[in-house]
Each structure stands twice: as structure tokens, then as C-alpha cells.
Amino acid sequence: MAKDNYISVGKKVNGFSFANLGMFSGFADGIYNAVYSLVLMDIFMNSAVVGIYVAIYAGFCLLVALFANEVFRRFSKVRVFHIVLLMLAVCYAMMSFSILPRTFIILDYTSGIATTFVGILIPLFMADFSRNVGMARLNARYHLWVNIGALFAPMVAVAIAGFFGTNRSAFFASAMIYLAGWAMFNSFAISAEDKKIKPANPRKTFKALWKNMIAFFKTPGMARAYAVNFGYYSLRAMRVLYVPIVVIENGFSKDTLGWVLTLGIIPYLLLSEVMGRLAKKYGNKLWLMLGFLSFAGLSAMATVATGYPLLMIFIAWQVSGALMESVHDLLFFDTASKAQQTKYYGVFRTSANLPNVLVPIVGAGVITWFGGTNAVWGLTAVIGVLATIVLLAEKR
Numbered sequence: 001m002a003k004d005n006y007i008s009v010g011k012k013v014n015g016f017s018f019a020n021l022g023m024f025s026g027f028a029d030g031i032y033n034a035v036y037s038l039v040l041m042d043i044f045m046n047s048a049v050v051g052i053y054v055a056i057y058a059g060f061c062l063l064v065a066l067f068a069n070e071v072f073r074r075f076s077k078v079r080v081f082h083i084v085l086l087m088l089a090v091c092y093a094m095m096s097f098s099i100l101p102r103t104f105i106i107l108d109y110t111s112g113i114a115t116t117f118v119g120i121l122i123p124l125f126m127a128d129f130s131r132n133v134g135m136a137r138l139n140a141r142y143h144l145w146v147n148i149g150a151l152f153a154p155m156v157a158v159a160i161a162g163f164f165g166t167n168r169s170a171f172f173a174s175a176m177i178y179l180a181g182w183a184m185f186n187s188f189a190i191s192a193e194d195k196k197i198k199p200a201n202p203r204k205t206f207k208a209l210w211k212n213m214i215a216f217f218k219t220p221g222m223a224r225a226y227a228v229n230f231g232y233y234s235l236r237a238m239r240v241l242y243v244p245i246v247v248i249e250n251g252f253s254k255d256t257l258g259w260v261l262t263l264g265i266i267p268y269l270l271l272s273e274v275m276g277r278l279a280k281k282y283g284n285k286l287w288l289m290l291g292f293l294s295f296a297g298l299s300a301m302a303t304v305a306t307g308y309p310l311l312m313i314f315i316a317w318q319v320s321g322a323l324m325e326s327v328h329d330l331l332f333f334d335t336a337s338k339a340q341q342t343k344y345y346g347v348f349r350t351s352a353n354l355p356n357v358l359v360p361i362v363g364a365g366v367i368t369w370f371g372g373t374n375a376v377w378g379l380t381a382v383i384g385v386l387a388t389i390v391l392l393a394e395k396r
């Protein structure tokens with residue numbers, strides 16, 4: 001694949017410049033995620049159906065991620081990033097209005113394309129401009145800003161939803177934040193050489209996608225990195241999807257939900273920069289193991305807890321997530337060469353999408369079988385244990 005040839009770059013632009021974009025994505029996504037499952041509940045009126053919808057949606061995003069390498073073969077990352085940021089701003093703005101469910105779903109899928117590419121492009125830009133800083137420090141800075149942005153997001157989302165009387169109204173704030181992020185990226189004054197666009201043969205495109213995926217998993221260490229990242233995002237997917245629903249089902253108000261989500265950000269803020277240094281000093285495996293095992297233990301407790309003790313668990317297990325946040329994908333960057341990073345990152349990134357396909361379906365089955373949403377925390381306990389086993393397995 002042709003490497004991006006940057007024609008001009010602002011004098012002060014470096015890897016940290018792209019890591020700082022985490023403030024915008026963290027704030028916008030935090031607002032969006034705080035009310036997303038509640039909006040879906042308004043549409044489908046059933047938590048199990050919500051899980052199935054999210055699984056289908058994530059399957060679509062997974063396919064988009066697999067096509068990322070082919071997109072980057074034809075277009076510069078700079079051009080793609082400009083487009084997807086504007087797509088998010090437009091789609092979220094339209095989703096904030098009282099529209100038909102089918103219109104909301106169409107916009108949701110369109111924004112899913114953009115969200116997937118934003119998640120792929122920011123780490124790739126950080127890697128392109130990392131120089132001698134290293135991805136551990138850049139990851140730590142990126143997640144610090146993500147969490148600073150997300151700190152006030154739930155309260156902002158709840159306040160907007162309460163003021164306008166509809167959960168989806170909060171999406172407009174996400175739209176404006178992504179528009180501001182596009183303006184900041186524009187200020188970097190980055191331009192890249194356009195790539196020669198050749199007519200695409202669908203058969204050859206799908207064959208290339210398949211070969212790229214096979215090559216990824218045959219590369220030593222990639223399967224393990226994929227499985228560990230899959231475990232991390234599985235826990236995250238369950239938490240984001242079901243915590244708001246469980247809090248409301250337990251009789252708490254939306255204001256309480258806002259506080260639970262906001263307080264849960266504090267461990268990430270406190271540990272983001274620290275974990276970057278600790279990972280560099282002691283390696284990644286220790287912190288991943290502690291994160292997975294502590295999450296599993298707290299999940300087991302959550303299956304039987306109710307009331308305020310349950311809320312305390314929801315806040316406490318954010319410490320587990322914070323231990324893993326800055327290091328969960330470093331197994332990939334530590335293994336892949338610079339050339340392999342752009343080539344394989346789309347495939348690796350599906351480890352963030354695939355959990356949203358599989359886990360909610362299994363979660364829906366667990367809810368249906370046991371008759372209560374709280375039962376999904378038994379599933380997160382199992383995922384935490386299995387991820388630890390894979391992490392400690394011999395690298396291959």
C-alpha cells in the first residue's frame with residue numbers, strides 16, 4: 001500500500017497534536033453514549049432488542065473497518081479524516097431532532113461509518129507523527145484528553161435531555177463538538193499527496209481484504225493482541241450499553257445516572273498519564289492482568305448487588321478499566337512495524353467492533369434466560385477471566 005506523502009505540516013504539529021483531539025472525541029462520544037441506549041429503549045421498548053440492534057450495528061461497523069485498508073490505498077488519510085469529522089457533525093445534528101425511527105437508524109448507520117474511521121485514523125496519525133516519543137506516551141495523553149472531555153459529558157447530556165424533554169436532543173451537542181474538532185484539525189495545515197485512484201474490481205477488492213486479514217493473523221503476536229483487545233472492548237461494550245439501563249431499572253433518576261457516569265471518569269483522569277509511565281517501566285501485561293481480574297471480581301458481585309452498593313460497583317470497576325485503557329492496544333503497536341501498522345490496523349480495529357456484535361447478542365440471551373438485565377454482569381466476569389488466560393498464554 002502506498003504510504004501517505006505529507007506535502008505540508010504545521011510547524012508545531014506532532015503526535016501530541018493528534019492525541020489532543022481526544023478531548024473532542026471524548027466529550028462528544030461521552031454525551032452520545034450517555035443517552036444512546038436510552039434513545040434505543042424509547043424506540044424498541046425492550047433491553048434485549050436493544051442489544052440485538054447494537055450487535056447488528058456493530059457488525060456493520062466491523063465491515064467498515066475491514067475496508068479501511070482499501071480506502072487508504074485510494075485516498076490520503078488527511079482527506080478521509082476531514083470528510084468523516086464533517087459526517088459526524090451533520091449526522092448527529094440531524095439525529096437530535098424528533099425524526100422517524102427509520103430515519104434515525106439510517107443516520108445512526110451513516111455516523112457509524114464516520115465513527116469507525118475516526119477511531120482508526122487518530123492512532124494512525126499519532127503513529128505517523130510519534131517520532132521518538134513512542135506510542136505509550138501518546139496513548140496516555142490521548143486517553144487523558146478523552147477522559148477530560150468525557151468527565152462532564154454525562155451531566156451535560158442529562159441536563160440537555162431534561163431541558164428539552166427528549167434524550168436525543170443531547171446529540172446536537174455532540175455534533176457541535178465534532179465540528180470544533182474538525183476546525184482544530186484544519187488548523188494543523190496538513191496536506192497530503194493525492195493517490196492515483198484506479199477503477200476498483202469488486203472481486204479483487206474482496207480478495208485483497210481476505211488476504212490482508214489472513215496475513216494479519218499469521219503474523220506472530222497479532223492473534224494474541226487481537227484477543228486481548230477484544231476482551232477489553234467486550235467489557236467496555238457491556239458497561240456502556242447496560243449500565244444506564246440497569247441504573248434506571250433499579251429505580252434511580254437520570255440525574256443519578258449522570259453522577260454515576262461522571263464519577264466513573266475520575267479514575268481514568270487520575271491514572272491516564274500515570275499508566276503511560278508505569279507501562280513503559282514495568283510493561284503492559286501486569287496492568288492488563290490486574291484490570292481484567294479486578295473487573296471480573298466486581299462483575300461477580302454486581303450480579304447480586306442492588307441499590308447503592310450496585311452503584312458503588314459501577315464506579316469502582318472504572319479503576320479496572322483505567323488500568324487497561326492506556327495499554328490495551330500496545331501489544332499491536334509493539335509488534336507491528338510502521339509499514340504493518342497502516343496495513344493491518346483496520347483488521348486489528350475490528351477487535352473493537354466485533355465485541356459489539358457478539359457480546360450484546362449473548363447478553364440478550366442471558367437476559368432472556370435469567371429474566372433480568374443484572375444477569376449480564378455474570379457474562380463480564382467470564383470475559384475478564386478468559387482474557388486473563390489469553391494474556392498469560394505463550395505469545396504466538
